[in-house]
Amino acid sequence: MFVNRQLSKRRAGNRNLDTKGCRQPFLVTIFSVCAAASATAQPAQPPSPATEGAATQSVSSLCQSGDTALGARQFNDAIKSYDQALAAGGSGFNGPAAAKVMERKAIALRHLERLADSDRLLKQAIGYATNANTKDNDLSARLLYELADVLDQEGLANEGMSSLKQALVLMPSTQLKGTFLEAEMLNVEGRLFAYQGNAKEAENCLLTAKETVEGGGLKALSDLPPLADVCSSKEEMQGKISASLAQLRSIQGREVESRSLAEEAGAAIKQSYGKTLLSPFDTRYSPLTLGAQSRDLSKAADKSALRAFFAQSLEEAAQLQESENLVKGSLLYYESLFKESSGDFSGALEKAKGSYGIRAKLLPAYSTDVASSLIRLSEAYLRLSRPAEAAAQAKRAYDEQERSAGKDSPIYAEAAFALASTYMAASQYQPQVEGLLLRPVATFAKLRGDNNSDTVRAREMLATLYLHLKKYAQAKSVAAQSLAAAEKLWGPSSPGIVPSLTNLGTADANLKEFAEANKALQRAQAIMSKSGKADTTEYADVLAANGVSLTLQKKWDSAASDLKQARTIYSRAYGPDSPHAARMTKLIKAMDARKAGPRPVGSGMWLSPNSFTPQSPQFR
Numbered sequence: 001m002f003v004n005r006q007l008s009k010r011r012a013g014n015r016n017l018d019t020k021g022c023r024q025p026f027l028v029t030i031f032s033v034c035a036a037a038s039a040t041a042q043p044a045q046p047p048s049p050a051t052e053g054a055a056t057q058s059v060s061s062l063c064q065s066g067d068t069a070l071g072a073r074q075f076n077d078a079i080k081s082y083d084q085a086l087a088a089g090g091s092g093f094n095g096p097a098a099a100k101v102m103e104r105k106a107i108a109l110r111h112l113e114r115l116a117d118s119d120r121l122l123k124q125a126i127g128y129a130t131n132a133n134t135k136d137n138d139l140s141a142r143l144l145y146e147l148a149d150v151l152d153q154e155g156l157a158n159e160g161m162s163s164l165k166q167a168l169v170l171m172p173s174t175q176l177k178g179t180f181l182e183a184e185m186l187n188v189e190g191r192l193f194a195y196q197g198n199a200k201e202a203e204n205c206l207l208t209a210k211e212t213v214e215g216g217g218l219k220a221l222s223d224l225p226p227l228a229d230v231c232s233s234k235e236e237m238q239g240k241i242s243a244s245l246a247q248l249r250s251i252q253g254r255e256v257e258s259r260s261l262a263e264e265a266g267a268a269i270k271q272s273y274g275k276t277l278l279s280p281f282d283t284r285y286s287p288l289t290l291g292a293q294s295r296d297l298s299k300a301a302d303k304s305a306l307r308a309f310f311a312q313s314l315e316e317a318a319q320l321q322e323s324e325n326l327v328k329g330s331l332l333y334y335e336s337l338f339k340e341s342s343g344d345f346s347g348a349l350e351k352a353k354g355s356y357g358i359r360a361k362l363l364p365a366y367s368t369d370v371a372s373s374l375i376r377l378s379e380a381y382l383r384l385s386r387p388a389e390a391a392a393q394a395k396r397a398y399d400e401q402e403r404s405a406g407k408d409s410p411i412y413a414e415a416a417f418a419l420a421s422t423y424m425a426a427s428q429y430q431p432q433v434e435g436l437l438l439r440p441v442a443t444f445a446k447l448r449g450d451n452n453s454d455t456v457r458a459r460e461m462l463a464t465l466y467l468h469l470k471k472y473a474q475a476k477s478v479a480a481q482s483l484a485a486a487e488k489l490w491g492p493s494s495p496g497i498v499p500s501l502t503n504l505g506t507a508d509a510n511l512k513e514f515a516e517a518n519k520a521l522q523r524a525q526a527i528m529s530k531s532g533k534a535d536t537t538e539y540a541d542v543l544a545a546n547g548v549s550l551t552l553q554k555k556w557d558s559a560a561s562d563l564k565q566a567r568t569i570y571s572r573a574y575g576p577d578s579p580h581a582a583r584m585t586k587l588i589k590a591m592d593a594r595k596a597g598p599r600p601v602g603s604g605m606w607l608s609p610n611s612f613t614p615q616s617p618q619f620r
Helices: 006-011 024-040 049-071 075-089 096-111 115-129 137-154 157-173 180-195 199-214 234-251 255-272 287-293 303-317 326-341 345-362 368-383 387-404 410-425 432-448 453-468 472-490 495-510 514-530 537-552 556-574 579-596
Strands: none
Touching (some): 049 096, 075 096, 096 115, 115 137, 137 157, 157 180, 157 387, 180 199, 180 234, 199 234, 234 255, 255 287, 287 303, 287 326, 303 326, 326 345, 326 368, 345 368, 368 387, 387 410, 410 432, 410 453, 432 453, 453 472, 453 495, 472 495, 495 514, 495 537, 514 537, 537 556, 556 579
């Protein structure tokens, strides 16, 4: 570990410099292809001293012009000057000096939100800086960090980690010890580990970075390009780390801590903006984005205050360099969550479309941020009972995220859960859906714990699937786990535990454990009635499950009563021709046939809490 302080023992022995989970071709591209290209670009005959001196003078002058424009945030003018400098250098201008010009142009491109162009140019610059004939380890390490930081901003965790590991290999051979670049590397490493689903390593990195900065003594890097994204002040670096910790806490499901840290980060970064080098477009550290992260969007009592906040924040975002920027894309994403929690599902879909449109335009197709917006779209479509459209968006997110962040990443688990939800909503219970659900169950349990709402929901849906696949013993086991966690999370009398009770009771009934089935389903009915939810579709789910259980117990009249009551509620909510109502009619016919005998009728027909549409927002 290159942090030369006693507290760095937090990370001692944990540094793993292999490239597991990273794309090997990327390493080859940086160290082999670019270096080879720069080597072959050498002219057959070296330029004369007079010609070389004139070119150097011209390059230096043009770079100074570019730096002036860059410092003044005149990014297009800066790019023009840097392009002229590269052209003036000629075909032999390809070592560290050329890499520094490319670095400056990449910074300008990044501030224009041309992130893909910026990361391509940085890769080329790394090839020049690592040329065996003119190798500059200090510059190479900095460029590799800058590339990792851009890739993190793009939402490409695997590629970002590949670049950062190369920077860490070089650090012991540089003169960069004791600078803010050390804390920057730890901060980005922590963010990348978090997106890959390695919360333990993410925690180690970010807390070590925090302690290093708070300990003082870090120096600003000298000879940095204007507006380079490397901190030069303690306050600014502390704000970055707090923002990264807020993201980690959100990934871990610790939302209260996440909101507090986001508020803390926003205040620190806002205070340092007068002297900061941060781009106002960088959604990771924008006070506007952090302001949205710091608010409780699901349980806020004053909805008008949140509406005013988003209106004001979006107005401020529109005043940045480009009106359609990533900060606006992030704000629309959070506003979509707020709209959904307020019951405005059409509004949630509209905001999700806006968020996706901006992110898809400015970020790679396999970015985790693009996937987040696709998942948001999928969830909004499901709320509006449009499962086919929901499935299309969830499938796109799912197909890309193994490449971007890996199978252990939270975004991959969320995409898998969203895709499984669309199958279940369309009453498709094929065995392959089990594989989709096992992923979020495992990932959420590891990252967020068993007693987390996302873990509970994933287990509830898995139990539901097992019931439809007639795997009753497995359904009972999973339902019992989700019930135990739900009781700890919401309390033994909360409507939040009803889906688990319904699944458990149905599994018990099909296993002919009728005493246990009656206990679970009657408890669910009592909770719903006491909570004033006896006319909701969730109560109809319980009635349907109880109707199946009573049918299996040959309690015909009671079974018919519950199934007909469930059909009435479903018809009122979804229409008399809805799949919900039709399923109740089939169950009633199956019960009548069983009652008439002697031909047995299968008993695997029943409704689950997530059979056709997501649970209504008031359910929890």
